[in-house]
Amino acid sequence: MPGLRRRLILVFVLLVAVVAGPLAVAAPVASAPDTEQRRFWVKDTHRYSSPWYRGSHRRMINFGCTRAPYYAPDPRCVRQRGFHHGVDVAMRCGTPLYAAIPARVVRPRSAGALGAAYGAHAFRLRSAKRGRDIVIGHTRRVFVRPGDRVRPGQRIARASDAAAPDGCHLHFEVRPARGGYLSAVDPERLLRATRRD
Ligand SMILES: [Zn+2]
Incomplete structure (x- = not known):
């Protein structure tokens, strides 16, 4: 049983990594100020x-x-x-x-x-x-x-x-x-x- 439990835990950890990994990478981009990447048509940066x-x-x-x-x-x-x-x-x-x-x-x-x-x-x-x-x-x-x-x-x-x-x-x-x-x-x-x- 301990072996099975360890395997289940390992599967769970892998699943979390697969599902949450991309989210962890994507999250900071999604929450970055949305005004940083856009085009400005004036030279004034103030x-x-x-x-x-x-x-x-x-x-x-x-x-x-x-x-x-x-x-x-x-x-x-x-x-x-x-x-x-x-x-x-x-x-x-x-x-x-x-x-x-x-x-x-x-x-x-x-x-x-x-x-x-x-x-x-x-x-x-x-x-x-x-x-x-x-x-x-x-x-x-x-x-x-x-x-x-x-x-x-x-x-x-x-x-x-x-x-x-x-x-x-x-x-x-x-x-x-x-x-x-x-x-x-x-x-x-x-x-x-x-x-x-
Ligand atoms: Zn306008």
Whole structure:
């Protein structure tokens, strides 16, 4: 019997090694920050904090003409480059996003009114005082509803990769109230990013 028990233990140990071995190798990769391997389309490698999100993160794409290949050639840009209408900030999937100004969540005229490129759960915040709309793109979990008033510091959504070719990030865009994407303006003033490294 002791011999049988030893053999059973040996079989068990081998099974554990076979099953758990690859997991042990895979686990650290899976839990590594998901922003490390992606492509950035700016030279700026600094991390920035902002009242709109938790933590400090790198820019992926700035507002304006960009080398990023996801946008149609734009007449405002040289060498057939496209125009990015917001700022993309790379962050881990699920990073909490907050309102940084008092605003109202806009009721969309139709489902997907912002366009599929922003993701199915993108939404617009309107500041009547500033006459501005802020588009929050690529969210999946949204904690506010159309018509809600939001206050500074309120959690509004989580960042995701919904319709985002380059991984989870916040697309932060500012337009004149009721404006289309072609009317988007430089969002830096409202993003209030602070360099952290
Ligand atoms: Zn973007």
